[in-house]
Amino acid sequence: MRPILPFLLLATATASATVLAADPVPGGGIDAERFARHMRAFTSDAFAGRAPATEGEERTVAYLAEAFREAGLEPAGEDGGWTQRVQLARSEIDGPVSLRLTVGGETHVLTRGEEIAIETLHPAPRVELADVPLVFVGYGVHAPELGWDDYAGLDLAGRIAVVLINDPDFETPEPGLFGGRAITYYGRWSYKYEEAARRGATGVLIVHETAPAAYGWETVRNGRAGPQYDIVRPDADRAHLRIRGWIQRDLAVALFRDAGLDFEALKARAQRQGFRPVPIEGATLSAAFDVKHDRIVSRNVLGVLPGASRPQETVIVSGHWDHFGVGEPDAEGNRIYRGAVDNATALASMIELARVFAAGERPARSLLFFAPTxxxxxLLGARHYVANPLRPLETTAAVVNIEMWSPDGPTRDISTWGIGRVSLERDIARAAALDGRVWSQDPNLEAGFFYRADHFAFAQAGVPAITVGPGSDMLDGGVEAGRAARADYFARRYHQPADVFDDSWDLRGPVADVTTVYRLVRDIAESGRWPEWDPDAEFRAEREKSAAARR
Structure with a gap:
């Protein structure tokens, strides 16, 4: 994480400090003991990792609904209740998996979860692929506005694409057409699957490298070990590849070498405009496994604090409730993916925010507390809400999404994910300044967090939205300590059974962060102004379509 420019941030904070009043937070303020009590519940054995369509979901939904009610909210779901139904298609590999890679005349048996991690959302009951040829398509990007096409007219029917993760600019010495190391949507794994499916590919194998992926192999493996979910699609057979997955970098290097190719040289070529696909001669993949398909109904949880004078206008405070449930054991034999930092910290935050808002004077706009599945x-629960909003999106002033507070100690700063290009980033800087803190831009733009949180579903629909997360400039140890703590979390606990709540956690950081969120949300909810996208934001045009509703 790179250092902040404190003198600029402090200048911004000082100049803006008169905009808000640093009144005491109602209800005694954000309470660390209450916060810890909720965390213990959400990460306990009884909640079993909070996977959709499990007993863990039942307990999570019931707990959230009761906690929102006790906090003083009113139900804001369907039919006067606390929930919104979200129908999902669920696919799960069933039974043994056969994976064989042939290259240079030799066949290698691959082990799922070790050299390769696979999944499928294709609706067929069985995947049966025999010697499907492989082709290297660089970063798998088709960006006509940049004059960039890694496919160059290639017909991918009957082939499996091997692609690199992130953007072509990630490792180049100078920023190129993709703006440097700050990832664009073209760098996301989901985009690479979608684009290859549009081109008729049989499958995709993404080459995993820790730095450009922004997480280790354990995260990749664990995320594909259990059931996979999607919205229900009438064209699922065309929208989804027969097989999609990741391979370890070492396997990719060996694959290219045995096919007479140089992985590093081709990777460098793929970073330049004009790259053309390269068949991996003599290399094929065979795969065979059964797939169980069914449809489930999961639920978003919603509670509202009606506004005092403009209740038809809405500010959404959100944080997802789901995690990975029970899955593959770690080295210590732990199988419950408890998701303490990710994202039980947000659930505890929303309950505390609901309590303090309900304890104080009602803001003008309504506050919708939204826990998507x-x-x-x-982002399927959020995408479902955006497609089926329970309060009008055109008069939703903003979405403030919460993700993954740090338990490592208080920081001087608070951060938001990615480059939002939205006035909310300046609003949160003012809110932080009230308590002598600063806002810092996402220090890890290459991780692509802007596209990895629920606010993104709202942003695509034009609603000004941000995800708020912890800062990195720790009171004890500064930026270096904060960087080390976050790196340790992502290496050892993120999407792993080790993400557990500990009573020794230092909750001063989350308390300070949630206090800043309170000040930000109160400012938006009390204000007569509407947050706006900056002129160069890609979501501005979508928002402007509904401008008349906000006049």
Whole structure:
């Protein structure tokens, strides 16, 4: 994480400090003991990792509904209840998996979860692929506005594409057409699957490298070990590849070498405009496994604090409730993916925010507390809400999404994910300044967090939206300590059974962060102004379509 420019941030904070009043937070403020009590519940054995369509979901939904009610909210779901139904298609590999890679005349048996991690959302009951040829398509990007096409007219029917993760600019010495190391949507794994499916590919294998992926192999493996979810699609057979997955970098290097190719040289070529696909001669993949398919109904949880004078206008405070449930054991034999930092910290935050808002004077706009399902499966609960909003999106002033507070100690700063190009980033800087803190831009733009949180579903629909996360400039140890703590979390606990709540956690950081969120949300909810996208934001045009509703 790179250092902040504190003198600029402090200048911004000082100049803006008169905009808000640093009144005491109602209800005694954000309470660390209450926060810890909720965390213990959400990460306990009884909640079993909070996977959709499990007993863990039942307990999570019931707990959230009761906690929102006790906090003083009113139900804001369907039919006067606390929930919104989200129908999902669920696919799960059933039984043994056969995977064989042939290259240079030799066949290698691959082990799922070790050299390769696979999944499928294709509706067929069985995947049976025999010697499907492989082709290297660089970063798998088709960006006509940049004059960039890694496919160059290639017919992918009957082939499996091997692609690199992230953007072509990630490792180049100078920023290129993709703006440097700050990832664009073209760098996301989901985009690479979608684009290859549009081109008729049989499958995709993404080459995993820790730095450009922004997480280790354990995260890849664990995320594909259990059931996979998607919205229900009438064209699922065309929308989804027969097989999609990741391979370890070492396997990719060996594959290219045995086919007479140089992985590093081709990777460098793929970073330049004009790259053309390269068949991996003599290399094929065979795969065979059964797939169980069914449809489930999961639920978003919603509670509202009606506004005092403009209740038809809405500010959404969100944080996903789901995690990975019970899965593959870690080295210590732990099988419950408890998701403490990710994202029980947000659930505890929303309950505390609901309590303090309900304890104080009602803001002008309504506050909708929204806990979506299936974020870990591709923001599916949030996408469902955006497609089926329970309050009008055109008069939703903003979405403030919460993700993954740090338990490592308080920081001087608070951060937001990615480059939002939205006035909310300046609003949160003012809110932080009230308590002597600063806002810092996402220090890890290459991780693509802007596209990996529920606010993104709202942003695509034009609603000004951000995800708020912890800062990195720790009171004890500065930026270096904060960087080390976050790196340790992503290496050892993120999407792993080790993400557990500990009573020794230092909750001063989350308390300070949630206090800043309170000040931000109160400012938006009390204000008569509408947050806006900056002129160069890709979502501005979509928002402007509904401008008349906000006049």
């Amino acid at each position: 299936a974020e870990e499966s591709g």
